[in-house]
Amino acid sequence: MIKKRKGYYSISVVAKMFSVHQQTIRMYEKEGLLTPKRSDGNTRLFSEEDVERLEEIINLTHKMGVNLAGVEIILKLQRKLGKMQQDVNKLFKQMDGDISVQKEAFNADIKQQVSRLAALKKDKQLSGMVSDERSNIIDSVIFEEEEAPPVKPKRGAAKKNASKKSVEQQGDWEVDYDNE
Numbered sequence: 001m002i003k004k005r006k007g008y009y010s011i012s013v014v015a016k017m018f019s020v021h022q023q024t025i026r027m028y029e030k031e032g033l034l035t036p037k038r039s040d041g042n043t044r045l046f047s048e049e050d051v052e053r054l055e056e057i058i059n060l061t062h063k064m065g066v067n068l069a070g071v072e073i074i075l076k077l078q079r080k081l082g083k084m085q086q087d088v089n090k091l092f093k094q095m096d097g098d099i100s101v102q103k104e105a106f107n108a109d110i111k112q113q114v115s116r117l118a119a120l121k122k123d124k125q126l127s128g129m130v131s132d133e134r135s136n137i138i139d140s141v142i143f144e145e146e147e148a149p150p151v152k153p154k155r156g157a158a159k160k161n162a163s164k165k166s167v168e169q170q171g172d173w174e175v176d177y178d179n180e
Contacts (some may be wrong), residue, residue, distance in 0.1 A: 008037070016053070018058050025054065027082035031068050033057055078161065 015022045026033045029044070034054060036044040046054070053075075060066040060074060 006047060008047055009051060011046070014046045014051060014054060018054065020058060028054065028057055028062045028068075033071060034070070081177070
């Protein structure tokens with residue numbers, strides 16, 4: 001397996017990349033905004049991350065007019081925000097795992113209860129103790145794909161003289177406009 005070698009840039013190359021003076025980059029380092037590695041000969045070696053950070057510093061100072069103290073605060077806040085984002089992502093991942101475990105336990109419990117209901121129904125039917133209506137209710141609980149018989153609740157009292165009453169059927173509900 002071939003290891004990727006990280007490239008490093010000298011201060012002169014980095015200064016040309018961003019059209020800034022080398023002294024400006026040294027000042028950013030002195031202020032603690034950049035920390036490039038050093039070679040054995042004490043030459044600054046800028047990594048890709050250092051170059052990206054320098055680009056951000058130059059954008060904040062030259063294009064947005066932020067002073068160095070402001071840049072330092074912004075960079076610290078960005079680091080804290082990144083750490084917080086990692087913590088939140090870790091927490092969400094942990095919670096997702098916990099929810100999955102709870103869901104599996106819940107589903108297993110439901111399957112166990114359905115099996116118990118089916119066995120109970122079978123025992124009761126054999127002894128003749130379950131009415132047809134109760135048997136239908138148990139079937140609707142046991143077999144999810146079968147729909148329970150529709151229940152149509154009605155509002156208002158039924159009157160013998162329907163011609164005096166305005167009643168309208170809407171979906172599964174009867175609406176009595178006179179009694180509202």
